Structure formats: structure tokens, C-alpha cells
Amino acid sequence: MKRNEMFKSWLLAGLLALFITACATTQEEITEDGPPPEDETQMGTGVVTDDGTGVDATGVAGVDDAGTTAITDEGPMTALEMLEQTEGALSNRTIYFEFDSAKLTSESIEILEVHGNFIAGNGEVSVRLEGHADERGSREYNIALGDRRAQSVRRVLLFQGASTDQVDTVSYGEEQPAMQGHNEEAWAKNRRVELIYTVN
Amino acid sequence: MKYLLTCLLASMLLAMPLAGKAALTIEITGGVEGALPIAVVPFDTSKLSSKLPVDLASIVSSDLNRSGVLKVMERSQLPANPHYSNQVQYQRWRSAGQEYLVVGRVREESPGLYTIEFQLLDVLKQKQLLGRSMKAKKRNLRSRAHQISDFIYEQITGTRGAFNTRIAYIRAHKDSARKYVLQVADSDGFNAQNVLESDEPIMSPSWSPDGKSLAYVSFENRRPEIYIQHLATARRSKIAGFRGLNGAPSWSPDGKFLALVLSKDGSPDIYTLNTSTKRLKRLTKHRAIDTEPVWTRDGRSIIFTSDRSGTPQLYRVGVDGGRPKRITFEGRYNTAASLSPDGKYLTMVHGDQGQYKIAQLERESGNLTVLTDGSLDESPSFSPNGKMVLYASTRGNNGFLFAVSIDGRAKHKLSDQAGDIREPVWGPFESK
Numbered sequence: 001m002k003r004n005e006m007f008k009s010w011l012l013a014g015l016l017a018l019f020i021t022a023c024a025t026t027q028e029e030i031t032e033d034g035p036p037p038e039d040e041t042q043m044g045t046g047v048v049t050d051d052g053t054g055v056d057a058t059g060v061a062g063v064d065d066a067g068t069t070a071i072t073d074e075g076p077m078t079a080l081e082m083l084e085q086t087e088g089a090l091s092n093r094t095i096y097f098e099f100d101s102a103k104l105t106s107e108s109i110e111i112l113e114v115h116g117n118f119i120a121g122n123g124e125v126s127v128r129l130e131g132h133a134d135e136r137g138s139r140e141y142n143i144a145l146g147d148r149r150a151q152s153v154r155r156v157l158l159f160q161g162a163s164t165d166q167v168d169t170v171s172y173g174e175e176q177p178a179m180q181g182h183n184e185e186a187w188a189k190n191r192r193v194e195l196i197y198t199v200n
Numbered sequence: 201m202k203y204l205l206t207c208l209l210a211s212m213l214l215a216m217p218l219a220g221k222a223a224l225t226i227e228i229t230g231g232v233e234g235a236l237p238i239a240v241v242p243f244d245t246s247k248l249s250s251k252l253p254v255d256l257a258s259i260v261s262s263d264l265n266r267s268g269v270l271k272v273m274e275r276s277q278l279p280a281n282p283h284y285s286n287q288v289q290y291q292r293w294r295s296a297g298q299e300y301l302v303v304g305r306v307r308e309e310s311p312g313l314y315t316i317e318f319q320l321l322d323v324l325k326q327k328q329l330l331g332r333s334m335k336a337k338k339r340n341l342r343s344r345a346h347q348i349s350d351f352i353y354e355q356i357t358g359t360r361g362a363f364n365t366r367i368a369y370i371r372a373h374k375d376s377a378r379k380y381v382l383q384v385a386d387s388d389g390f391n392a393q394n395v396l397e398s399d400e401p402i403m404s405p406s407w408s409p410d411g412k413s414l415a416y417v418s419f420e421n422r423r424p425e426i427y428i429q430h431l432a433t434a435r436r437s438k439i440a441g442f443r444g445l446n447g448a449p450s451w452s453p454d455g456k457f458l459a460l461v462l463s464k465d466g467s468p469d470i471y472t473l474n475t476s477t478k479r480l481k482r483l484t485k486h487r488a489i490d491t492e493p494v495w496t497r498d499g500r501s502i503i504f505t506s507d508r509s510g511t512p513q514l515y516r517v518g519v520d521g522g523r524p525k526r527i528t529f530e531g532r533y534n535t536a537a538s539l540s541p542d543g544k545y546l547t548m549v550h551g552d553q554g555q556y557k558i559a560q561l562e563r564e565s566g567n568l569t570v571l572t573d574g575s576l577d578e579s580p581s582f583s584p585n586g587k588m589v590l591y592a593s594t595r596g597n598n599g600f601l602f603a604v605s606i607d608g609r610a611k612h613k614l615s616d617q618a619g620d621i622r623e624p625v626w627g628p629f630e631s632k
Contacts, residue, residue, distance in 0.1 A: 100512075136554075139536075139622070140505075140536070144463075144468045144491045147444065147445050170423045
């Protein structure tokens with residue numbers, strides 16, 4: 001509950017910044033390997049790049065490099081910036097599963113609660129849940145299994161207040177392994193749901 | 201903008217009519233005791249103006265060998281080279297241990313148009329069992345050779361041959377831009393042709409009963425959707441693109457319906473779709489996974505995979521719905537059913553102690569027999585005459601296609617140089 005309130009206050013404080021950026025920001029997909037901002041406490045002050053294509057993390061960091069900053073620790077971050085943090089639950093975007101199971105561990109649930117709160121508090125954010133399975137057994141059954149895993153994740157996000165419009169699921173079954181190989185190490189890496197964020 | 205979009209789609213996806221060449225090669229991996237000895241003499245082509253592009257006797261020989269029922273004499277061992285029955289000295293073939301002998305010749309009617317004649321002879325009874333004459337164009341010589349194999353096989357075994365049929369499968373190239381290719385090839389793996397190329401996964405091909413179209417799952421829009429594609433024209437249409445899963449299409453025996461899996465109403469369930477009226481009918485309603493439907497030959501019921509009991513097992517449900525009845529009880533993992541044409545056998549992926557093999561259930565007795573020896577075998581598919589089962593097996597970093605006889609005694613590998621091959625499905629008989 002306390003966490004929720006914290007998010008709400010961030011959200012309110014961030015609204016102005018978001019309002020400024022919204023017009024210029026086009027849809028941007030965030031991946032885990034995206035470049036992290038150099039200063040995680042950097043405030044989202046709606047720096048629009050010269051060509052008007054939108055705000056990006058490196059542009060913001062550039063302002064910092066130029067020394068024109070007045071950053072406060074309590075400063076609200078944009079959803080984009082929160083997603084670009086390299087530490088904390090939000091940076092954890094892969095949930096793993098046991099064989100032939102869609103059961104979430106308690107650690108996974110804790111991580112997903114943070115994601116759920118974040119999504120609930122940021123209406124401009126949407127997430128695509130991509131379910132996967134290891135290579136063993138039949139392919140269509142594995143598609144269904146990947147779907148069931150994505151649904152498990154979705155339920156937690158919705159329970160935390162994310163809206164159905166923000167959460168999309170798809171299953172790739174065993175078609176797109178994260179790691180090649182025919183052993184438990186690879187299989188464990190492949191039984192997963194990936195959270196792919198989009199900030200609108 | 202529209203133009204841009206069109207270009208983008210074209211770069212990602214390419215559907216094509218059947219044309220083009222690539223080959224699989226065959227490797228016989230299991231010998232068979234008690235196979236009937238037969239000699240196939242190279243056909244006489246000496247009167248032709250130019251050499252034939254294929255060796256007919258060699259195609260027939262490898263067809264017959266693959267069946268496991270016949271054992272073809274090595275060409276280098278042939279005691280003579282007759283081309284007509286009246287040139288045959290039966291005693292020599294008898295001493296060479298042969299029971300059957302095939303002789304033949306090719307005439308050229310006009311450039312590129314041939315007449316092939318062959319005779320199947322019984323060495324012990326010293327008489328002709330079968331004689332046929334057939335016209336052939338240059339491009340269908342391979343197909344004519346497979347037809348000859350079918351005639352010989354049927355005459356000797358009493359069962360219709362399935363050599364002159366086609367298979368479909370998915371080939372994945374790990375490092376290429378167009379990663380996924382849906383291909384169709386002759387039953388011996390030759391004459392492979394691209395049906396669809398995409399950089400997103402393609403899955404679960406299913407033959408229409410007339411052999412003219414394929415249904416399949418494509419992720420080209422970044423989610424699984426079901427398409428039907430006519431092979432000769434490459435014309436394709438999306439038949440199911442509902443929210444959630446759209447998967448595992450399977451054509452009804454009369455070609456009018458597709459069974460499929462949708463999760464639009466919650467968890468994956470089995471539906472049937474009338475392909476002309478597009479009317480959907482839901483057959484199962486359970487929070488468990490229900491998937492991989494296949495039709496029984498009478499079109500009255502559907503066999504599918506469900507984990508409603510806790511582990512994935514095979515069930516049967518009537519096309520009008522009702523309560524599904526469990527079919528498999530042995531082992532903790534039985535999925536992806538294929539039903540023999542006579543309905544007596546059911547093959548499946550059978551998981552046991554971490555090994556996934558193809559097993560066959562004799563439905564009347566309930567006996568389960570493991571047919572294969574891989575650890576990651578999948579996608580079993582019966583030949584249209586019910587005598588062989590085609591499947592995929594992962595070996596090293598790639599998947600390969602294998603076919604095994606239903607008694608498990610003869611096995612051959614359709615090997616290949618490039619890519620990871622999976623999800624084979626054996627097409628129907630060519631119409632006579």
C-alpha cells in the first residue's frame with residue numbers, strides 16, 4: 001500500500017514533465033540491453049532534441065555532462081527513466097519456470113508486483129508478455145504452455161491494478177530459445193516469460 | 201505510407217507457388233531381416249537422343265529399400281542386364297537368390313516426351329506379375345519412378361504404395377534473414393520447394409485432404425495466426441486471427457472444416473471452423489490446456505492433447521462436443537497424436553524419464569510400443585498407407601526427418617545439409 005502511494009506521488013510530480021514530453025515522444029520500445037542513463041536521478045524535464053524526434057536517454061545525460069543541472073534526490077522520474085534503471089525489480093524483465101509448469105515462485109511474484117504497480121501508475125506504459133517453453137515434447141503443447149505462463153504473469157499485473165489494455169500476451173512456445181543447447185542449463189533459461197515494455 | 205508498408209511486408213514474408221529445387225538425401229539407418237529379395241535392372245535408355253536427367257531404376261530401388269519390406273540387390277551384383285521379360289534367364293536370378301525382378305525401357309516419343317515400360321517378374325514361378333506402360337514428360341520423371349515403385353509395392357504386398365506422395369515440413373535457418381521456411385518435397389525428400397518464407401516462426405502445417413492446400417500457423421504479425429495457402433497459386437488467406445492463441449490447425453477428412461486451438465475465451469480449447477461459412481464451434485471447455493486436435497477418419501470425433509488430469513494425455517471428443525474420454529494411461533507425457541488411416545493405431549510423442557520418443561498405441565489392445573530411439577523425437581505423422589511414420593528428431597544442433605516402419609524394424613533418415621528441419625507431415629495419396 002505504501003509502495004502504491006509512493007508511486008502515486010511520483011506520478012503526480014511527473015505529470016507536468018510527461019505532459020511536455022508527450023507531444024514530442026513517439027512510441028519507443030525498451031529492451032533490456034538499452035543504454036542506461038548515466039545519472040539515474042536525472043529529472044525528466046522534457047528535453048526535446050533539436051530535430052524534434054523526441055526525448056531520449058542519452059540526450060538527457062548530455063545535459064548532465066554539460067553541467068546544467070539542478071537535480072534533487074526526490075525528483076520524480078518519467079516512466080521511461082524508471083524503465084531504464086539497471087537495478088531494482090523493474091530491471092528484472094524475465095520470469096523463469098519449472099518444467100511443464102506455469103507456477104510463479106514467491107520471488108517472481110514480488111518482482112511482478114513491482115511491475116504491476118508501475119504499470120498501474122503509468123497509463124502511458126504498456127507491456128507485452130512473451131511466453132516461452134523449453135524444447136522438450138511437442139510444439140503446440142509448448143505453445144499452450146508458454147501461453148499459460150504469460151497468463152500467470154498477466155494475472156499478477158492485473159491484480160496490482162494494471163489495466164487489461166496495457167497488458168498483452170503472446171506465446172512462442174519452443175520456437176525462440178534464449179539459449180541453445182539440449183541440457184537442463186539451457187532448458188531452465190528457456191522456460192520463461194519476457195516482459196517487453198512500450199512507452200507511448 | 202501504404203507503399204512503405206507493402207515493401208516492409210514483402211521483405212518479411214514471401215509466399216510462393218511450388219517451383220525451385222533443393223534436395224534432401226536419404227540414408228537407411230536400419231536394416232531389416234526377412235525382407236523379400238528383388239532385383240531392379242537399370243532401364244534401357246540407349247535409344248534416347250540425350251541422357252535422362254534421372255536414373256529411374258535407382259529411384260525405384262531406394263523407394264523399395266526404404267519400405268523395409270523389400271531388399272533390393274546391389275547394382276554391381278546383378279548377374280545380367282535384361283530389358284524385356286523374354287531376355288530373362290530365370291535360373292541365373294534364382295541362383296542369385298532373387299524372388300522378384302524388374303526390367304524396363306524408355307522410348308522417346310518426341311523431344312522431352314517419353315514412354316516408360318516396365319515389367320515385374322516372379323523369378324520362382326517364371327512369369328510376369330505386372331506390366332505397365334506410361335507416358336512421362338521430362339519434369340515428371342521422378343514422379344513416374346515413384347509410381348512404378350507404388351505399382352510394384354502394391355503387387356507384392358497387397359497394400360497401396362505411398363512413394364508417389366509429398367511431405368511438408370518447416371526448415372529453420374539460424375543465421376539467415378528469412379529464418380523460417382515452409383517446404384514441400386517428394387516422399388523421399390527430393391524436389392524440395394519453398395511454400396512460404398518468413399523471419400518470424402512458421403508452425404504446424406496440415407494438408408488439405410485433396411493435397412492442394414496447406415493450413416499453417418504464422419507469426420508474421422508477431423502473434424500466432426492460422427493461414428490457408430493454395431500450393432499451385434500461392435494464394436493465401438488468414439482463417440483465424442483471434443485474440444490469444446490460434447494454433448494446431450487440422451483438416452477434417454471431407455476438407456470442409458478445420459479443427460483448431462483458440463484461447464480467445466480463456467484457456468486453450470478445441471474448436472472447429474467451417475472453412476466456407478467461417479462458423480466456429482467450441483468442442484472443449486476446460487481451464488486446462490487442450491491442443492493438437494486430429495480427426496478420426498469417419499470425421500465424427502477428434503483426438504487431442506489435454507493436461508486436465510495433471511499431465512498431458514490424449515483424449516477423444518465427439519464433433520458435437522460432450523465429455524472427452526481419456527485414451528492414454530501409460531507414462532506421464534503423451535501428446536501430438538497421429539491416427540493411422542485404418543484407425544487402429546495412434547502414434548504420439550511419449551515422454552519417459554526425460555526421453556521423448558515416438559510411441560504407437562494399438563487402440564483395441566491398449567498396447568503401447570516405443571518405435572524410435574532418439575531423446576528429442578517429435579511430430580509423428582502416418583504415411584497415407586499407414587505403413588510408415590514420419591517424425592522429427594533433434595541430433596546435435598539440428599533437427600532431422602526420419603521415417604520408421606510401424607513394426608519399428610525399418611528406419612531411414614532424410615538428412616540434409618542446411619538448417620534445422622522439423623514438423624513433418626505426410627500428405628495424402630495423389631488422386632489416381
